[in-house]
Each structure stands twice: as structure tokens, then as C-alpha cells.
Amino acid sequence: MSKGVTPRxxxxxxxxxxxxxxxxxxxxxxxxxxxxxxxxxxSIWEALREAFDMRFKATGHVNAYFPMLIPKSFLSRxxxxxxxxxxxxxxxxxxxxxADPDGNGVVVDPxxxxxxxxxxxxxxETIIWHMYKQWINxxxxxxxxxxxxxxxxxxxxxxxxxxxxxxxxxQEGHTAHATSQEAQExxxxxxxxxxxxxxxxxxxxxxxxxxxxxxxxxxAVDTFTIEAMMGDRxxxxxxxxxxxxxxxxxxxxxxxRTQDNDQEYVYATSWGVSTRLVGAMVMAHGDDKGLxxxxxxxxxxxxxxxxxxxxxxxxxxxxxxxxTDGLQKVTVRVKLDDRDTxxxxxxxxxxxxxxxxxxxxxxxxxxxxxxxxVVRRDTGEKQSLPLDQLAAKLPAxxxxxxxxxxxxxxDFRAEHTQRPGxxxxxxxxxxxxxxxxxGWDGDPETEAAIKAETKATIRCIPLDENPSGLKCVYSGQxxxxxxxxxxxx
Amino acid sequence: MSKGVTPRxxxxxxxxxxxxxxxxxxxxxxxxxxxxxxxxxxSIWEALREAFDMRFKATGHVNAYFPMLIPKSFLSRxxxxxxxxxxxxxxxxxxxxxADPDGNGVVVDPxxxxxxxxxxxxxxETIIWHMYKQWINxxxxxxxxxxxxxxxxxxxxxxxxxxxxxxxxxQEGHTAHATSQEAQExxxxxxxxxxxxxxxxxxxxxxxxxxxxxxxxxxAVDTFTIEAMMGDRxxxxxxxxxxxxxxxxxxxxxxxRTQDNDQEYVYATSWGVSTRLVGAMVMAHGDDKGLxxxxxxxxxxxxxxxxxxxxxxxxxxxxxxxxTDGLQKVTVRVKLDDRDTxxxxxxxxxxxxxxxxxxxxxxxxxxxxxxxxVVRRDTGEKQSLPLDQLAAKLPAxxxxxxxxxxxxxxDFRAEHTQRPGxxxxxxxxxxxxxxxxxGWDGDPETEAAIKAETKATIRCIPLDENPSGLKCVYSGQxxxxxxxxxxxx
Numbered sequence: 001m002s003k004g005v006t007p008r009x010x011x012x013x014x015x016x017x018x019x020x021x022x023x024x025x026x027x028x029x030x031x032x033x034x035x036x037x038x039x040x041x042x043s044i045w046e047a048l049r050e051a052f053d054m055r056f057k058a059t060g061h062v063n064a065y066f067p068m069l070i071p072k073s074f075l076s077r078x079x080x081x082x083x084x085x086x087x088x089x090x091x092x093x094x095x096x097x098x099a100d101p102d103g104n105g106v107v108v109d110p111x112x113x114x115x116x117x118x119x120x121x122x123x124x125e126t127i128i129w130h131m132y133k134q135w136i137n138x139x140x141x142x143x144x145x146x147x148x149x150x151x152x153x154x155x156x157x158x159x160x161x162x163x164x165x166x167x168x169x170x171q172e173g174h175t176a177h178a179t180s181q182e183a184q185e186x187x188x189x190x191x192x193x194x195x196x197x198x199x200x201x202x203x204x205x206x207x208x209x210x211x212x213x214x215x216x217x218x219x220a221v222d223t224f225t226i227e228a229m230m231g232d233r234x235x236x237x238x239x240x241x242x243x244x245x246x247x248x249x250x251x252x253x254x255x256x257r258t259q260d261n262d263q264e265y266v267y268a269t270s271w272g273v274s275t276r277l278v279g280a281m282v283m284a285h286g287d288d289k290g291l292x293x294x295x296x297x298x299x300x301x302x303x304x305x306x307x308x309x310x311x312x313x314x315x316x317x318x319x320x321x322x323x324t325d326g327l328q329k330v331t332v333r334v335k336l337d338d339r340d341t342x343x344x345x346x347x348x349x350x351x352x353x354x355x356x357x358x359x360x361x362x363x364x365x366x367x368x369x370x371x372x373x374v375v376r377r378d379t380g381e382k383q384s385l386p387l388d389q390l391a392a393k394l395p396a397x398x399x400x401x402x403x404x405x406x407x408x409x410x411d412f413r414a415e416h417t418q419r420p421g422x423x424x425x426x427x428x429x430x431x432x433x434x435x436x437x438x439g440w441d442g443d444p445e446t447e448a449a450i451k452a453e454t455k456a457t458i459r460c461i462p463l464d465e466n467p468s469g470l471k472c473v474y475s476g477q478x479x480x481x482x483x484x485x486x487x488x489x
Numbered sequence: 490m491s492k493g494v495t496p497r498x499x500x501x502x503x504x505x506x507x508x509x510x511x512x513x514x515x516x517x518x519x520x521x522x523x524x525x526x527x528x529x530x531x532s533i534w535e536a537l538r539e540a541f542d543m544r545f546k547a548t549g550h551v552n553a554y555f556p557m558l559i560p561k562s563f564l565s566r567x568x569x570x571x572x573x574x575x576x577x578x579x580x581x582x583x584x585x586x587x588a589d590p591d592g593n594g595v596v597v598d599p600x601x602x603x604x605x606x607x608x609x610x611x612x613x614e615t616i617i618w619h620m621y622k623q624w625i626n627x628x629x630x631x632x633x634x635x636x637x638x639x640x641x642x643x644x645x646x647x648x649x650x651x652x653x654x655x656x657x658x659x660q661e662g663h664t665a666h667a668t669s670q671e672a673q674e675x676x677x678x679x680x681x682x683x684x685x686x687x688x689x690x691x692x693x694x695x696x697x698x699x700x701x702x703x704x705x706x707x708x709a710v711d712t713f714t715i716e717a718m719m720g721d722r723x724x725x726x727x728x729x730x731x732x733x734x735x736x737x738x739x740x741x742x743x744x745x746r747t748q749d750n751d752q753e754y755v756y757a758t759s760w761g762v763s764t765r766l767v768g769a770m771v772m773a774h775g776d777d778k779g780l781x782x783x784x785x786x787x788x789x790x791x792x793x794x795x796x797x798x799x800x801x802x803x804x805x806x807x808x809x810x811x812x813t814d815g816l817q818k819v820t821v822r823v824k825l826d827d828r829d830t831x832x833x834x835x836x837x838x839x840x841x842x843x844x845x846x847x848x849x850x851x852x853x854x855x856x857x858x859x860x861x862x863v864v865r866r867d868t869g870e871k872q873s874l875p876l877d878q879l880a881a882k883l884p885a886x887x888x889x890x891x892x893x894x895x896x897x898x899x900d901f902r903a904e905h906t907q908r909p910g911x912x913x914x915x916x917x918x919x920x921x922x923x924x925x926x927x928g929w930d931g932d933p934e935t936e937a938a939i940k941a942e943t944k945a946t947i948r949c950i951p952l953d954e955n956p957s958g959l960k961c962v963y964s965g966q967x968x969x970x971x972x973x974x975x976x977x978x
Contacts, residue, residue, distance in 0.1 A: 031558050036555050039551035064528045069642075070519075089586055090581045091581060091601075094579075095579060096577055105565025107561075112644075131518075155584040
């Protein structure tokens, strides 16, 4: 673990996997495409989950849990959903194992074949709307504001830890409303909640916008997205919020009695973020020494590394322990690394790899002088500070690091965002990597041609777009939209 | 929802399902044997999860997440595990859907058949020990103290909401240790954590003990259990903690280098509790009016029902709102039911069904007199209390209700626990329902005969057993153990 990682400049994909594994965030599982989220990675996910869940509840949502196994026929109900979505799924066909008659372990009992195959949820719209039909009769039953934290399976051939795995963890909000306007407001409210968590907690600036027809969720009327720039200048979609109109209500025949005693189809939204956000933080903030975690979501914010020989051991550890207690009292998440089996140098590398925002070093001379060496993970900056000031100063320093990581990401994105004036400039930018902000004529064929030639996709039509006076970067026609284009994960 | 439930005396099973559905805890899913946990039921599970998770972390455990899909061959590795366990499983055989060539929705793509079938985890020992093999080399890597919150599938033919469903939510701790003693201490530590949460938070007294060979977990050396008495006098196993010895380490070849530079197999434990605990609370505390929730895990501890006519509406609601704020300040989980669409009487029934521990009624005369009517759900007792004393008095009242529910359950269990002196008395007790505490000769054939004749099983050998002088209730031979016998869920 003390060994370094592949430099980003040499092989970015390899660097990413190195960091994820060496920081002990995750590991590959035995089945191709599956991932084990290790305790350190999981504790980051717990911090994110808490940040989202708090805000979901503050905006009136409640959690629930729906079955993971969905009858195959449900996936046929919403036509666009089937076409665009229900393909790479795990299919359950049998329900029993038995001893191999030949004595070799267990085999599937052929007699246990299901009449109708079951699908492990690739997303839960269908099963949830099947239940909503039973729960919704009148306008009084609306809105329903339910969220679910769950695991999801989508069979992926090309996988990457956190970013794309066959199984992943996520939350999926599924809301039901009496009016289109209310559902649309909900869609926008939730993309704003996502923006807030990703920017404020993960220190990751995002562009908020709408997806094009080609890029939106299968079954949605409108998809909102937040898009962030990774360290290799590619885009990563960090969360989406869908206005589903009455599509799923129609597919599952969910109507309600209005105040005027009419029957109307219910309006829907769905929205989700997943464990891929952990990967986003690695790629947006990491450097060649490993992770750099934003303090607000770091499981360990401050690590204390005592430095001693046998004769100074007790004194140093005593000071380090009382410092640990003092920092816990001001609710800093602090860890004292008192391992005897590895050297201080090993510990420095280890905690740098794991991205702990602040390291405190305390040796015998520091104890005498009543100071500690404070090292920032984001800048590498070192300073010596009096022990009795640390409880007062560290919380502010952590906030400063949070802001600094955010600002570094904003600057990096600004540096690599251009407004290419013509197709050649666009192609050059896409080759070099970066975001292009430019005009699009609104034609799906243009969008397809851009993708075919450059692998870049329209990440979104940003909320603050202004197409007036712009020309389409590909066709030269007057732009219908201003869009953000990039190669993406 | 205002309608009553089937009385317990008439049909206990029906009463249970009525309460679970009318209190909106859970509902049946579309696939036979599956369950939807509705928001109210899920919020109870969240409270339990938090109570356990806090204690897991306080005892040094960390959370992680392992893949749900397990290669079939893994389940063949540990012989006893296969025999006793890996039977009723959901088997994934294909990974793709495609449009039906006949145009009828989607069908399974036959070309997507997996080479080796995958099993949805019925428990995770096998996949976790496969990973531990990669993480454990030396004694320095031990102990590993990992817990996982996850969903589990065991194909069940006879299902009941919360108690037995094909899919359920649980936590499973899986720890790895350098010595047998440390692993055994861990096993006992965790059953004690379970006892504490179930007794202190859920107000449910349990008997702590060991399982017999016939009843223990397949693959375990020793299984500890906590057993509670339900309202129909049957036993419910509420949680188990297993000392696995080196069984899984051998099956997955997990050895470690000891301090003396030897290689030794790692020692293991596993332990789990599940959403069945929600069912346990319904059955232990519920009455013919519905749920009765212990205040510590109640999502809503106090509900305020304002009673008004048009002319008094503003005054009453204003008082109710300021009371709500005041109670929130003293961290009481309070809800103001200001629905206009239903009557106060409907609300009373509704919140009684949902088991909210305390109801406050406030009408115009109460506002004038500066009082509220306080109604306890556990006893039905009513008293009028000054509004300005409620913030001070309600937290104590909630604690009193917590204690009262626990004491009621202790008394009920005492009333229905006997020490039958002979086989006839035992059979009479099992027919009437209750716990028998008596001698057992230790012979598995005796155990099997008792079960065959009375459907009662040995729930556990309680930790405080004292077989000296006892005779086996079935064989009349000198007792080897003192055991608790009952019919169980």
C-alpha cells in the first residue's frame, strides 16, 4: 500500500484503478463486473448517503423498500422504457439447488423452473407504479414522495470500479403528483438538491441542464442532469432527475379522482444518484499520490501520526492521545495512527493515498515545544502550530481545504472549457479533452454525426443557455440551443 | 384504515396481517412471497438499524458491501453449509432480454445464457470468505470486523409479511480472528448487543442461549440466539450469532502467518438480525386496536390531534402548532395531524392503529384552559395536563411507556412459561401455547420425537441453564441440558 500509483499522465485509467484499490475503496468481486465496496469506500458512501438523505427528508420525502425481483412482463409495459432500457438484465429462472446426482457439489434443480422469469431491478419504475396503482385512488392520496436506497443490476460488459459495474448501490426517488406543474417542480427541486450536495459536500462543481431526446432516460418526458469534469477532462454524469409525465401512469393504469370528481392519470418523477459519485470524487480531486477527500465527506478528517523512539514513546503517545480527545470534542473526525508495525514514512504515504485532508505529526521535540506539524493534503503545505490552538484552528482549516478543493476544480474546468467557433476547433478540443460550450441546430442527426466523428455527446442544454446569435458548431445553421459537449464516462 | 382489525382471539394470523397492512407497515409485492416495506414500516426499520449500527460501530465494526450474485460453485465449498442451507435460492441463468420476435413485449435472449449460474445471496459467508482470502496474509491483518446491510433472497413457499418473505433486509456481520478465543468472545459480544437493542429499544424481553446441533446454522460450530415470546405464545428467533470455527477458512483456504511465523486457518464468526424484528414488535406489543410501538423506536412518538369548528379553527391550530414546536425543541418526535379531510375520531383510530405512544387532543375549551388531553396508547389512560408542562413531562412519560411495554411483555411471558414435570403436562402446555423450561437428555432422537409429536422445537439452551437434578421431559432420563421449548415461527 505504501507503493505509489501509476502517474495520471502515463495512464489515467490505470491510475484510477490503482487509487481505488490501493486506497482500499473497492476491489473486484469474483463474478466479472462486480465490485466489493471495502470499509473505507463504504464509509465515504455512508457520508454521501447521509448528506442526501437529510435533504430528501427535509424536502418532505420518506424512504421505503420495494422488491428487487420484477416480473418480466412489467418491463414490457412502457414502450420507450422497454426499447431504451430493459436489455442487459440479470434474469432469474429457477428457485432451487440440489445435490448433484453425480456427487459434484450442487446443481440447479430443473423442476424449480419459474413459469414467468423474474428480472433483478435495473431501476424500479415498473414495480413501484404497479404498487402505486393500489395506493392511489383520490387526489387526497397525492402527492406520494417516496425514495428508496437499494442495489441495482445492469449487466455491463465493460466495467470499471464505481463508474460502471453490474451491481451498484443507489437511491431512486419515485414521486406521484396530481398536476404536471407540481411534478415538474419536483423534478427541478431534486436536481437542485443533487447540485447542492455534489458542490457543497463533494466540492465538485457541476453544470445543471436538460438532456436531449437522444440522451434522456427511456420513458421520461424531460431529464435534468448534473455534469462534472473529471481529471482527464471527460464529463461524468453525476445525477439525473426525470419528469415522466403520465407515461408510467398510463402503462400501469394509475388514475386518481380529482377534486372535481374526474378521473385523471397521475404525473410522475424519478431521480437517482449512485455509488459512481465515489468514483467521481476520486477522478475529480485525486492526484499522483492518491485520493484527496473533501473534509465534509471524509471518514477521517485528521490523522495524527506520532513519531518516537522507545525512550520518547510514552510522552509522545500521551500527547497524541490527549490531542485526539480534544479534537473529537470539537467534532473533528480524527484518527490516531499508533500502529507499531509500520514506520511514520509508511503512514504518511498510506494516509496520503487515502486522501485524509490533514495530517498532524508529533515527535518528541514537538511535545517539548508544545506544537504539532500540520500538513494539508490538498496543497502539501506544512506549518507548525501550538497544540493548544489546534482544537480552535482545525475546523476552520478543514473548511478552507473544502473551499480550496472546490476552487481548484472550478479553475480546472474553466481552463479546459472552450467555446469553439468552428468544427475544426471543436474537433481539436475534443481530441485534447475538455468541455465545449457551443451552438447546436437541434437536429438529432447533427448530434449523431458529432458523436460518430468525435465520440463527444451533448452532456446537456445548460439551464443558463443562451443560443441567440450562435451557430451550430457542426452544421453552421442558426443554433436552436446552446449545449455542453464532451466525451463522457 | 379506520376500520378495525380481526380480533386476536378470533384469528391471530389474520389479525397480524390486518395490522401490518392497515398500519401501512407493508404490503404484498406482485411476485408471490415478496413484500413492499411501506414508508411507516421502513421508518421503524430505520430506527432499529440506527440502534444496531451505532452499537456495531461502538464495538469496533465497520460497514462494507459485497456483491449480491454468488457463483454457484461457492455454495458447494462448505459441506455442512450446502447440506443445510443452499437449497431454496434464486438462480440467475441469463443476462439479456430482447424484443419478442412475435412482437409480444420482451423475452429472455437465449444467447445470453451464463456459463456458470449465479445465486442471489441467501447469506454471504461464501463470497466474503472468498474476499478475505485476498485480504488476509498475516496476523497484522486481523481481526477483520466487517458488517453489511443488505437484501437477501431465500425462496420460501409459505410466507408471511416481515416474518418470512422471499426477499428481506438484514445485516450480517462477518469477522475474522487469529484465535478461537477471540472469535468466541466476538460471538458472545454480538448476541449481547442484540439482546440490548431488542430489550432496551424494542421493549421485548428475550432469552439468550445456544442452539442445539439440529437447530444451529449450517456451517457453524456454535450458534447463539435470542428468543422472544409473541402474543400467541409462540417463540420468535430474533437474532443469531455464530461461532464458525475454522470451517469457512478451510473451505476457502484462508490462512494467516502467525507471530511465530506459522500458517494457521483463520477463525470466524457471523451474526445477523433482519426486518423480521418489525414483525416481532407487532406480535409482541400489538392489541386489537393495532400496533403499540415502544417510544424509543417509534417514528412518531406523540401525535397532536386538534379538535375545532370553523370559528375556533385558528385559535386551536395556533396552539397546536406552537406546542408542536415546543416538543420538537425537547427532541420529541411529534406530528401535528392537521388534515381537514377526516374527522378527529378517524384520526384517533388511525394513530392507534399505527401505535403512536401518546396522543394529545386539543379543543377550543382546552385552549382556553391552557391544557391538553394526554392519552397513552399502551394503557388507554387519559389525563389533562397544562400545556406549559408538556415539554417537561412528555419525555418522562415516553420513558414510562417504554418501561411499561417491556414489563407487560415480561409479565406475559412469565404467565405463559411453565416447568412441566412430565410428558403429559408438556403436551398440554404446547397445545395451549407457551414456553416450557425443562430437562432434555441431549439425544437428537428425543429432540426429533418431541418435534414430531408436538411441533415444538428446542428454542435454546439458555445461558443460565441448570440441568442438575432435572429429568428429560420426554425420556425421563437424567437431563444433560435445561432447555426452552416452544412452537416457533
